[in-house]
Amino acid sequence: MKQSPTICIVDDDDDVRSSLENYLRSVGVEVRSFVSAEDFLASDDRLDADCLITDLHMPGMDGMTLQRELNKLGRSFPVIVITAFPTSAAQEQSADLGAAAFLSKPVDPDMLLDRVEEILQ
């Protein structure tokens, strides 16, 4: 993992988003968090992202559509999906869209960190 990669988090739930952000900060990683997929797409930070962690079920644009949009725009970073509804259909669809991982909430943050490290290598 490069020195201080930038991880982006997209989740509409405030507690989940800020807790994850807090954790990653405590690890010493650069974090940017967004309340919605639209915000993420509109921001310039997107271009600095080394990894994206996103929820699936969000008001407005959902996680699948975000993945699709990113694919269309041509993304250069891996996507990790975290969701409270881990159906096999969703897992398949996500994998088809190129997700690097598909995890169910509540996710052990240490485990998540390990996966991120793995993926970024």
Added chain:
Amino acid sequence: MHSTERGRSGAETSFFVRRKRLFQAAALIIGAGIFALDLLTPLQGAVAVLYIIVVLLIAQTGGRRAVVTSGVVCAVLAIIAYVAGHSDNLFDDGAQVRLAVSLISILAATLLSIRDHSARSTLAEQARVLELTHDTVIIRDSDNKILYWNDGAEKLYGWTRHEAVGRTCQELLQCQFPAEQVALALQSAGNWSGELTRTRRDGTRIVLASRWLLRRDPEGQGVGIIETSADLTEQRRADAERRLSERRYSTIFHAAGFAAWESDWSATRRHIFDSVPAGADLRSWMAAHPDVVREAGTKSAIGDANQAAVDLFGASDRDELIGSNVVARYAIGVEQSFAEILADLAEGADRVEKEVRWTTHEGRVLDVVLRVTLVPEGEPWSRVLVMAFDVTERNEARAKLEQASAELAHAARVSTLGQLAASIAHEVNQPLAAIINYGKSGNRWLAREVPDTGEAKNCFDHIVSNGNRAADVIARVRSLARKTAPQVEPVALPALIDEAVALVQREAHASHVAITRLGEDTLPFVIGDRVQIQQVIVNLLMNAIQAMRDLEDRSRRLCVHLETEADAMVRVAVEDCGTGIGENPMRIFEPFFTTKDDGMGMGLSICKSIIEAQGGRISATDNPGHGATISFTLPVSTAEPPLAAESVHTSV
């Protein structure tokens, strides 16, 4: 040929009246002159013979009575003159003979004039017929000069009698006709009929249907032509209009987007009426004799059908339908609907509308709304117009809609567990995830070389607040559960199970699963939450039905067993003959375990929670043969006496 006075125009009438007066005056003068001559002259001739001139003159203008009167008057005058002239020798032979000759000649002239008058009257009558007809009558001589021109000719051609008589037909009317053909016909047969074109006075050309007859003199020589013609123009126009109207109707008929065909049902009607015994009620008799109805139906014959009808019946082209009938094309459903339509028509309806379902010999099903109209023409039921509107698609869509809405309502009832689970999962997962994150995060902050207690404290605060958030969710769910679930009470399991079976009836039926409830004759009440227990049973039944969904080689049987167990428990076992669970059957009760593509795996784990909360146990085992059995126990209620359970209850 002379015309009668009646029916003349005003000017002509006065002309004839003048002529009449003239002749009468002449007759009078001549009569007077003859009388004077007869009386006064010493001539030995039969002067009185000259009275026939008077009679003849009167005959030209007067009627029968006038002629007779004049004859009588002349005779009297002759006698008077004789008596006056021969007063001294009345019986002079010579004078008597002369008187007699005179009288005889006056008589003869009178009688002949009367006869002539009659003949002329008859002729005049006959001639009047020619005036009455709308057709034109023209008589020409051998030079084609017009001798007679009737009213009809005046009206049609626009030339009056005076203008026409004397002129040649050709110059007046510019006839166009096949001259050679006509001449030949007249020569050989003496008559010709055909069409010709003429020009009217105003210049318009008209087409006429004409008949020519050759006039012959007593020696048989042709002396002219009698012609009668009828104007075809009007008829032509009416014909053309009718053809146009028919073409328009035909276009509409054939272009219509719905099927329409015309059929002759007169033979059908006869067959039915001949077959039905006198006094029998037609409707019920036909219902009882479908074979007769079918046979009668085969006697109907389609006269014309539009393209939409051809498509509806799946025929290759219109010719396939013409002469054939509808009944023969369909195997099922025709006799009944046909009988009803026939009965309605026989009762006097001239229009019948009916929705029918017909099945072809190949098994193709057709839902059609038929509209049958009787066209009152000729023999009864010889023209039947049928219009058909294909509603198969509409019915299919409607059925799908009904099914979808029923499914929706049904799903709402049998999937409460899943939905509840989904909402719990989501609501609780979020704060739980946050708690874990903050917990681990806090650890890390404190594990740094220089522990960041500020950050750690922040994490602890967040842990607490998220814990509270989760607690709120639980509290809400609990109050929700309290609202929908009545308190614990004695529950009769057999009835509860029957209700649960009724709830899943549609699914069972659609999957061809037979559900049987087996059990002991007497079964005690159990203690528990009625709604929740039913939810568990419904869930187990649905799982069992779905477990057998793909079975091909054996019948799908689902048995619900009820029995009491030792230690005051009742066992409910749901047994299927599906594929079974495999190793470690108890794993199905774990949360998120599912074999379904879209399953969340919450149902059975919730069932487990519910049963265990009621004081029972749930378990799963594979059957020795096929399938699995999931059973749960519930404690017996001490409140109510045991209930006499119903015996085997089967439902499909």
